[in-house]
Amino acid sequence: MFRHIDARSTGDLLRDKLKIFYGHMPIIKGTVLFESFWGMYNDNPRYVSEELHAAMPEARIIWVKSGKNCEAFPDYVETVQFQSPEYYEWLYRANVIVDNMAGVRHHAAYTSRLRKFFSTFVQLAAPLRKRGQYNISTWHGTPLKRLGQDRFDLPKSDIARRRGSCDCMLAGCTFTRDALKSAHFKEFDVKFKMYGSPRNDILFKNIDGAALKKKLGLPDKKVVLYAPTFRDDSVENSGAAQLEQFDFTALEGTLKARFGGDWCFVFRVHHTVVDKIDAEKIAENHPDCHIINGNLGDDMAEYLACTDILITDYSSSMFDFALTMRPCFLYVPDREHYERDVRGVYFPMDELPFAMAGDFEKLLKAIAGHDREDYRTDVQAFLEKLGNVEDGNASRRTAEDIIKFLKTGVKD
Numbered sequence: 506m507f508r509h510i511d512a513r514s515t516g517d518l519l520r521d522k523l524k525i526f527y528g529h530m531p532i533i534k535g536t537v538l539f540e541s542f543w544g545m546y547n548d549n550p551r552y553v554s555e556e557l558h559a560a561m562p563e564a565r566i567i568w569v570k571s572g573k574n575c576e577a578f579p580d581y582v583e584t585v586q587f588q589s590p591e592y593y594e595w596l597y598r599a600n601v602i603v604d605n606m607a608g609v610r611h612h613a614a615y616t617s618r619l620r621k622f623f624s625t626f627v628q629l630a631a632p633l634r635k636r637g638q639y640n641i642s643t644w645h646g647t648p649l650k651r652l653g654q655d656r657f658d659l660p661k662s663d664i665a666r667r668r669g670s671c672d673c674m675l676a677g678c679t680f681t682r683d684a685l686k687s688a689h690f691k692e693f694d695v696k697f698k699m700y701g702s703p704r705n706d707i708l709f710k711n712i713d714g715a716a717l718k719k720k721l722g723l724p725d726k727k728v729v730l731y732a733p734t735f736r737d738d739s740v741e742n743s744g745a746a747q748l749e750q751f752d753f754t755a756l757e758g759t760l761k762a763r764f765g766g767d768w769c770f771v772f773r774v775h776h777t778v779v780d781k782i783d784a785e786k787i788a789e790n791h792p793d794c795h796i797i798n799g800n801l802g803d804d805m806a807e808y809l810a811c812t813d814i815l816i817t818d819y820s821s822s823m824f825d826f827a828l829t830m831r832p833c834f835l836y837v838p839d840r841e842h843y844e845r846d847v848r849g850v851y852f853p854m855d856e857l858p859f860a861m862a863g864d865f866e867k868l869l870k871a872i873a874g875h876d877r878e879d880y881r882t883d884v885q886a887f888l889e890k891l892g893n894v895e896d897g898n899a900s901r902r903t904a905e906d907i908i909k910f911l912k913t914g915v916k917d
Contacts, residue, residue: 544571
């Protein structure tokens with residue numbers, strides 16, 4: 506949500522001056538700026554960046570970093586601090602920009618007259634789409650929960666209508682494309698490329714599971730990953746409260762009985778929720794279970810690639826994980842409240858191919874009664890309904906477009 510204030514802060518004014526100044530500076534040829542979640546090394550931009558470097562090592566790659574970053578950047582990457590003066594320079598002077606939102610620059614229709622005046626002035630003084638620059642946006646998943654202008658939990662006056670800098674958006678299915686058009690681009694035409702989601706390419710590869718687990722600090726056991734979404738109305742209910750409801754001993758016993766093997770339990774939550782979780786206390790209460798904090802690495806895709814079973818709720822991770830055909834279960838004790846009072850969802854949750862549980866005992870029953878063949882049939886039908894185009898080549902396609910633009914200036 507955008508802040509609607511009548512006073513302009515010093516930071517706002519400085520950023521506007523930087524935008525206007527660098528908006529009139531020339532493009533630096535052969536440079537590509539990557540930004541993911543305002544300063545992390547992960548998600549779709551990461552996989553495009555690595556593919557680009559492999560295909561065109563001479564390309565100058567700059568990444569936005571911040572205090573949220575946990576992952577080390579590769580040696581060939583230059584970094585710039587989020588919202589520093591240098592950051593705004595690269596926003597306007599990079600030859601290509603790849604972000605995982607809906608454009609790195611936007612113009613919003615603010616309700617405040619003064620805010621609208623300054624916003625419009627900056628837009629005119631520093632155009633959103635700059636000649637010689639190509640902004641590719643990837644978004645960050647297939648949405649179940651409503652986005653942008655489609656949200657019904659916010660007054661319409663609080664939802665800004667965006668005009669952005671992105672020249673094209675990537676999508677992994679026709680449903681995502683249509684949802685993003687509705688949520689963000691009702692008044693601003695953007696080309697969609699049905700390339701797939703670069704972060705999901707790893708799910709199609711024959712990876713070295715043992716090596717990846719070692720990198721993530723996971724034991725050589727089967728992995729059940731709990732990855733709840735962030736609740737806009739409650740930080741505690743974004744994973745912390747749910748973990749207190751889990752009987753890990755019973756969960757491990759159910760997993761062993763149904764699927765065999767030894768298991769470890771990994772939780773990965775929103776970065777604002779981690780401090781609300783007492784991992785040591787949980788471990789003390791379940792000394793025979795292996796419980797691991799999965800927030801130590803930046804990239805969710807790597808965790809999904811080595812996960813055997815996913816437990817989530819309203820997170821887009823369910824759509825990504827469905828591509829593996831491995832079991833996914835939804836733990837949704839607050840389903841009615843979430844659907845009715847929080848954001849709302851794009852379609853009834855009963856249409857999802859995943860077993861849903863409103864309490865922990867029902868979750869155990871769903872796991873114990875999982876039928877592999879029926880599940881795979883349901884998931885395949887669901888992916889077809891979404892208009893899925895994922896095939897593991899999204900990063901390559903995007904990198905090829907970048908290379909073509911850097912060499913010829915042509916935007917496909």
